Amino acid sequence: MKKLTIGAALAASVLLLAGCGESDPGGSSSDDGADDVTQQAIDLMNEGDVVSETGESEVTVDAVDNNFKPEYIEIKKGTKVNFVNDGRNVHNVLPVAEDAFTEIPADDFDPGDEGAVTFDEVGDFPYYCSLHGTPTKGMIGGIRVVE
């Protein structure tokens, strides 16, 4: 009897948690970890200098050795961002939240190479170069997409 009661209570709490839509009750802890890292990266963007480029339909972010310039930009939905490797090193562009946008792998991003990503959804899209940084340190950047 007691076990049944506990089971029912657990089920009820899971339902409650599911109802709030944010967390992932009973889900894998790695998912929660990834969300935390994404939030940390977005916090860094909020504290940083976000350059407004909302007047442009196409903008450029330079990857130099070893950071992104400008580090943080704000663009309008539908804007094409050209990532240009303007350095002497190989870099890459990886979204912090997996599959948030199409990554630019190191193989396609030698010095002089260019990779374009069009951002069609509103939101904050932090990214980093895994060769010279982590999601929250070193060679990092972010795209804020607004309506």
Ligand SMILES: [Cu+2]
């Ligand atoms: Cu790099």
